[in-house]
Amino acid sequence: MTTQETPAATSAVPSKPLSPTMKSWRVTASGEPAKVLQFGDVPVPKLKKGDILVKVQAAALNPVGYKSIKWVPSFVARRSKAHEFDLTGVVVDANQTVFKEGDEIIGVNPVPSVYLNGYGALAEYTKVSAARAVIRPKNVTPTEASGFPIAGLTAYQALFHIAKLEEGQSVFINGGSTSVGSFAIQLAKAKGARVAASASGKNEQYVRGLGADQFFDYTKQPLHEQLIASDPNPKYRVFLEAVGIIDPTLFVESEKYLAPGGVFLSVGPQGSGYLNFLWKVLLQPSWLGGTKRTWKMISVDPTRKDLANFAKLVEEGKVKPLVDSVYSFEDALKAYERLQTGRVTGKVVVKVDPTVS
Known part of the structure; x- marks a missing residue:
């Protein structure tokens, strides 16, 4: 029986609440x-x-x-x-x-x-x-x-519903040690994608242990500078920002490491400085220096179908x-x-x- 079929009872039935x-x-x-x-x-x-x-x-x-x-x-x-x-x-x-x-x-x-x-x-x-x-x-x-549910399906829907990630493509995950980022690494690898991820140096082995092919320590140098210097070839198809930072620099500079037609996904900005963020990310047109890449914010919808698909990957040992x-x-x-x-x-x-x- 798969997780999407009608389930059968799996354990002794506990009693209903005896008190209101x-x-x-x-x-x-x-x-x-x-x-x-x-x-x-x-x-x-x-x-x-x-x-x-x-x-x-x-x-x-x-x-x-x-x-x-x-x-x-x-x-x-x-x-x-x-x-x-x-x-x-x-x-x-x-x-x-x-x-x-x-x-x-x-x-x-x-x-x-x-x-x-x-x-x-x-x-x-x-x-x-x-x-x-x-x-x-x-x-x-x-x-x-x-x-x-929430962290796992946020990563699942971001990569597969919004970004349409395919086997052989490359993805960068900013915040590989966060819950969303950690699930995203595993899901992308299960799809057959190449994964690069960032975290602090102390979490490098944790992130690599999840399957990341390449690691960036954001504490050593501004991350956008490291990404530009790495000159990825091919450029990333998907950039998943799983930290929630409000600094728009990673997106503004993303043409240098995000492929044309690629998508920059974010769990949403957190912190102060919204006006600058909104201008740089959502409002500034390309003819005024705006970024020629797509920015999208992730909004999770925890459906039973996606939860069942995620559970199947767990059953298969592809997501831990x-x-x-x-x-x-x-x-x-x-x-x-x-x-x-x-x-x-x-x-x-x-x-x-x-x-x-």
């Missing part, structure tokens, strides 16, 4: 996680058509998790009764969907869904749309698989899990502290069910 409430990390206002995330009781979610009720095993944190609660208004932030987005778990109410009680799944509640519908991953139970879940591959544990560190459910704030250092390689995971591996 459950433990969860909910959002109380907008701000820093340490100040606005509160551990306590919230109602067990009620299902709508197409939803499944899942007993959460593990949840992976994402940078958008702590960044979004800083900028969304408090009245929106407070709608999140259970924060975060990526999870693994066991179906306890299949609700007449393609799943069965007892199925062990990977699921994702996208950012808008968590703020609109109120339930994310950091809870004992959550609801997930059956259209955003697949059976977890058996060659990875719940903890390992919990970080696949990326786990930086694991924290207990009660220590979720410490997990956020780790994530916010900016020095993680892989996913920071919160083990909601202490009995799983």
Whole structure:
């Protein structure tokens, strides 16, 4: 059976919640996680058509998790009764969907869904749309698989849906040690592409271990200068900026290392200086010195089809899990502290069910 077929029950069916409430990390206002995330009781979610009720095993944190609660208004932030987005778990109410009680799944509640519908991953139970879940591959544990959806599908959709990466083409990944960058290296290699990637020197072996053919240490010299000096032949077909920097220089100089017809992809600018960025990247016409290359921002849509295709690559051993560190459910704030250092390689995971591996 492939991951896209109707799944069969895979484990003993856990009991449904005995209480109308459950433990969860909910959002109380907008701000820093340490100040606005509160551990306590919230109602067990009620299902709508197409939803499944899942007993959460593990949840992976994402940078958008702590960044979004800083900028969304408090009245929106407070709608999140259970924060975060990526999870693994066991179906306890299949609700007449393609799943069965007892199925062990990977699921994702996208950012808008968590703020609109109120339930994310950091809870004992959550609801997930059956259209955003697949059976977890058996060659990875719940903890390992919990970080696949957002980072993995961001890389997958960027390379294959937007850039249309093909075998034999070359790709440059800025931020090869980030979660998105790390998955992108593996996915590009699985496609048969040649991969160059950047990171700090201390992460060179990590990045090469993922499959990068060429490595650039961005701490030694401005990266665009290193790329120009390397004079790639052929030039890169795809440039994936997985860090979120707002400095437009890499794009402005990209004609020297990005092939005509190539695409410069970005997870989105982060930081101050938006006016200069918008002018240099989006508004400046070529006759006024604008760059003759295409810039696109990645917006992930975690569909079941793409999640199933990603899971198949995991089953085949072509994509491996990326786990930086694991924290207990009660220590979720410490997990956020780790994530916010900016020095993680892989996913920071919160083990909601202490009995799983």
